[in-house]
Amino acid sequence: MAKKPKTSLDRRVALGAILARRGDSLLVTGLGSTCYDAGTLDHPNTFYLWGGMGAAAMVGLGLALAQPKRQVIVATGDGEMLMALGAFATIGAQRPRNLAIVVMDNELYSETGMQPTHTSRGVDLAGIAKASGFARSGTVYNLKQLNASLPSLYMSQGPVFLAAKVTSQRYPMSIRYRDGTAIKNRFRENLLGFDKAYY
Amino acid sequence: MKPAEKAITWPQDIYDAFKKLGIRQVAYVPDAGHTQLIKSCHADKSMKAVSLTTEEEGVAMLAGTWLGGERGALLMQSSGAGNCINMLGIIQECRFPLLMLVTMRGEWGEFNPWQLPMGQSTADILGRAGSVVQHVDDAERVGETVFAGGQMTFSTGRPVAVLIGQRVVGFKDWSK
DSSP: OOOOOOOOBOOHHHHHHHHHTOOEEEEOOOTTTTHHHHTTTOTTEEEEOOOOOOOOHHHHHHHHHTTSSSOOEEEEEHHHHHHHHHHHHHHHHHHOOOEEEEEESSSEEETTTTTEEEGGGTHHHHHHHHHHSEEEEEEEEEHHHHHHHHHHHTOOOOOOOEEEOOOOOOOOOOOOOOOOHHHHHHHOOOOOOOOTTTT | GGGGGGGOHHHHHHHHHHHHHEEEEEEOOGGGHHHHHHHHHHHHOOOEEEOOOHHHHHHHHHHHHHTTTTEEEEEEEEEGGGHHHHHHHHHHTTOOOEEEEEEEEETOOOOOOHHHHHHHHHHHHHHTTTOOOEEEOOGGGGGHHHHHHHHHHHHHHHHHHEEEOHHHHHOOOOTO
């Protein structure tokens, strides 16, 4: 196997760069670190998953199909996405133009004791996305590469997949907003308006 | 009149219930019992019919559907119910509506012993995972049960599973 490029990306710097361009797009996070990272940049157009490992990409698909005029970003971890390999195929077959999936890939299960994931053993999530029919797919290792790939996340020519290889740096859990019903209702009220959200 | 000679209308009745409920997204893992309904949903330009690799994808997808302001339904066979369990935690915690239509195996006249473990526990498992479970064994009541289940889930934010009995779906007669 070829020697792997070394990553210099910090997960919170990377997510910050992605969300700086979010505009009116909708964000779904996977559980764990990505949820906490996004919590430091809280926004009513963010839906946080705190459980249901493997759900993030498919929540994104349902949302993208329901809101074809809005860009939908899913940000999650490598462990979460490895649990949802079938979702690559389902999304690749469906080809929603307004869906982008970003995996913050530290090659570790950092919530459960830093055990290595299969991405540390050569499993290539961007390759899986490409083979599943995603319109664009890539892997970035530093901020310059990430910045260059950012426009494609918001171009509505998806589905787009991006693996951002990030360092193993951990941060404290920095979000206290974890009542699922409240998170759902806030998201719907903001997106649909009060009347439609509760009709 | 023998049941075999009666025209089968319940798949169309479900489709009509979907239209009345305003269902826009239909996620499914195929089952022979849902063949006609899946065809009708694909043919309807106002619906998005999404083929899944596993049933749990549909639970997650329909959470997103509701987040985006649309209504959906999930079609599966009873063997798929067990695949959904952890994802149903999202539905319960967030009080998402979820309409599940489960065609049953492993109950009325089943010939395949491998279908029994899941078929016999489907109602219990879904119930323990927080879902309302409504079993329908009369073909003429399938449509109204789906409509009533839809009313309940979309109004209350509690998942509803309609189990369509094997007596309705039919079984293979291996004595012939």
